Amino acid sequence: MSDVAIRMLELSKSFGAVNAVAQLSLEVPAGIVFGFLGPNGAGKTTTIRLLLGLLEPTQGQAEVLGYDPRRQAQEIRARTGALLERDGLYGQMSAEHNLEYQGRIYRLGAAERQARIQQLLTHLGLWDRRRERVETWSKGMRQKLALARAMLHRPQLVFLDEPTAGLDVMAAAAVREDLAALSAREGATVFLTTHNMAEAERLCSRVAVIRGGRLLAVGHPDELRRRAGGLRVEVLGRGLDEGLARLLRQRPEVAAAHAANGRLLVDLREGAESAPLINALVGAGAQVEEVRRGQASLEDVFVTLMEEEKR
Amino acid sequence: MQDILTVMWHEWRALFQARGGRSRFFMVLLSPLFMSVVVPWNLGREWLSSFLVTLISAVIAFLIAGTLIPDAFAGERERETLETLLATRLPDRAILLGKWLTAVLFALGVVVAMLGVSLVVANIRAWEGRVQWYAPTTGWGSLALATVVATLVGGLGIIISLHAATVQQAAVLLMAVLLVPAMALQAAALLMSDRLAKLLDVLQGKPVLPVVIGVLAVVDVATFALALARFRRAKLIAS
Numbered sequence A: 001m002s003d004v005a006i007r008m009l010e011l012s013k014s015f016g017a018v019n020a021v022a023q024l025s026l027e028v029p030a031g032i033v034f035g036f037l038g039p040n041g042a043g044k045t046t047t048i049r050l051l052l053g054l055l056e057p058t059q060g061q062a063e064v065l066g067y068d069p070r071r072q073a074q075e076i077r078a079r080t081g082a083l084l085e086r087d088g089l090y091g092q093m094s095a096e097h098n099l100e101y102q103g104r105i106y107r108l109g110a111a112e113r114q115a116r117i118q119q120l121l122t123h124l125g126l127w128d129r130r131r132e133r134v135e136t137w138s139k140g141m142r143q144k145l146a147l148a149r150a151m152l153h154r155p156q157l158v159f160l161d162e163p164t165a166g167l168d169v170m171a172a173a174a175v176r177e178d179l180a181a182l183s184a185r186e187g188a189t190v191f192l193t194t195h196n197m198a199e200a201e202r203l204c205s206r207v208a209v210i211r212g213g214r215l216l217a218v219g220h221p222d223e224l225r226r227r228a229g230g231l232r233v234e235v236l237g238r239g240l241d242e243g244l245a246r247l248l249r250q251r252p253e254v255a256a257a258h259a260a261n262g263r264l265l266v267d268l269r270e271g272a273e274s275a276p277l278i279n280a281l282v283g284a285g286a287q288v289e290e291v292r293r294g295q296a297s298l299e300d301v302f303v304t305l306m307e308e309e310k311r
Numbered sequence B: 001m002q003d004i005l006t007v008m009w010h011e012w013r014a015l016f017q018a019r020g021g022r023s024r025f026f027m028v029l030l031s032p033l034f035m036s037v038v039v040p041w042n043l044g045r046e047w048l049s050s051f052l053v054t055l056i057s058a059v060i061a062f063l064i065a066g067t068l069i070p071d072a073f074a075g076e077r078e079r080e081t082l083e084t085l086l087a088t089r090l091p092d093r094a095i096l097l098g099k100w101l102t103a104v105l106f107a108l109g110v111v112v113a114m115l116g117v118s119l120v121v122a123n124i125r126a127w128e129g130r131v132q133w134y135a136p137t138t139g140w141g142s143l144a145l146a147t148v149v150a151t152l153v154g155g156l157g158i159i160i161s162l163h164a165a166t167v168q169q170a171a172v173l174l175m176a177v178l179l180v181p182a183m184a185l186q187a188a189a190l191l192m193s194d195r196l197a198k199l200l201d202v203l204q205g206k207p208v209l210p211v212v213i214g215v216l217a218v219v220d221v222a223t224f225a226l227a228l229a230r231f232r233r234a235k236l237i238a239s
Helices: A044-051 A073-079 A095-105 A110-123 A139-151 A169-186 A197-203 A221-227 A242-249 A275-283 A298-310 B002-017 B021-049 B051-068 B071-078 B082-086 B092-125 B136-163 B167-191 B193-203 B208-230 B233-238
Strands: A004-015 A018-029 A033-037 A059-064 A080-083 A157-161 A189-194 A206-211 A214-219 A231-238 A254-260 A263-268 A287-295
Touching: A004 A044, A004 A189, A018 A044, A018 A189, A018 A206, A018 A214, A033 A197, A044 A059, A044 A157, A044 A189, A073 A080, A080 A139, A095 A110, A095 A139, A095 B002, A110 A139, A110 A169, A139 A157, A139 A169, A169 A189, A169 A197, A189 A197, A197 A298, A206 A221, A206 A298, A214 A221, A214 A298, A221 A298, A231 A275, A242 A254, A242 A263, A242 A275, A254 A298, A263 A275, A275 A287, B002 B092, B021 B051, B021 B092, B051 B092, B051 B136, B051 B167, B071 B082, B071 B092, B071 B136, B071 B167, B082 B233, B092 B136, B092 B208, B136 B167, B136 B208, B136 B233, B167 B193
Parallel strands: A033 A189, A033 A206, A080 A157, A157 A189
Antiparallel strands: A004 A018, A004 A059, A206 A214, A231 A263, A231 A287, A254 A263
């Protein structure tokens, strides 16, 4: 198998005047959990549809597991699993039927099918409820089942489109745990779209950030944190408003700064010191009560990238 | 072939196991059951060679296929399962044929059951010491006509269902497509009753049924080709 599971070269998709995906060039290494991050409407779902051959690109090329989605979509779909925007489960049918259907679609033998269904449902804690109609289940349970369905035929590559969207905190954490365990055990490449940074941080060994269909950054989460300045300073006190944030943004050592809830969040560039910054704030009339320093989280990186993109 | 059977397996189970599936099944069977008892009871032996058998078989095939087929794709879209289905390895033909054949075979199954029950009823009503069978042209003609009618209704239903937003919309459109030409024909027959009578005289004794079946079979093939041509995953997701 190639070292690269997905390759996109200037991949674009337009719907009329709207560019859903714009000249996206990206490589996803095989065997990792790859996070595809972006706000709602960034083009994440469209990208998955393009890679699965469910949509035709307007221009550019892609290669998934060595196949061209335009001409060899069938080959791609035979080797991939997908949990799309909607869970796609047959609510009026049992959990067992939903998995059985998937197993038959992917031509697993009867014995293998049964063993695999039992293995996955047991792992996800759903085995005892396998004969219940899925429509009676909570959203979290349905997402787990949809995850099992995507993994059932041991695909080389799994597309997961916002698997924890709309779940409560506990359910999302449970799905995340299951996803981490399953991806580690199955050894499949996972292409995970999300706008949940904690999720990406927890699961992904490489992430790409897109907005408006355009790639803003790609790399290991640590690498992105460093690129975004590495050091984040949180200033608490009085008079810390957007005017001061604007003042800080003019300084060369500041990568990003914004005011939120009476505090200032400042991302410093590599090697920059925070002391001159605090002096500048005090000089501008701010009453600084506390300064906290720390590594930028992936969420900070994301916000920074979004702000830079807006500017 | 295995893929077609897989889709049919799912469709079949969905038909019976889905909530309300069994009661819907019995509701659908009510009118065929009524026709397979009441009419042959009244006609007795005459039923076994009557053109009514062929006509009723075609009507039943029409109704059953027309009831089931709107759900094929519009139902998947309404239940938000369509995109996941399209993202699987199933080839276009397997999805299309699996859903189509389920409706056609179910309709034919009901027609065969109706023919069987009515055969028993007619024999009980006019027992002559031995079992009497359908006249060959009646029996085989009924099955053949029911097959091409169910296939045609299924095909048109699939084409409509492919892009309908809901099952209800697909059902209404299908009925409009099927009933409007039928009503137009009836109106034409009423307006030109003299010419129709002459035409029927001319056709008397001619093999009309095989010709009708042949024409419908050709239309069936064309409908399948059209349905396959209209089955584009990108368009199904966009619509």
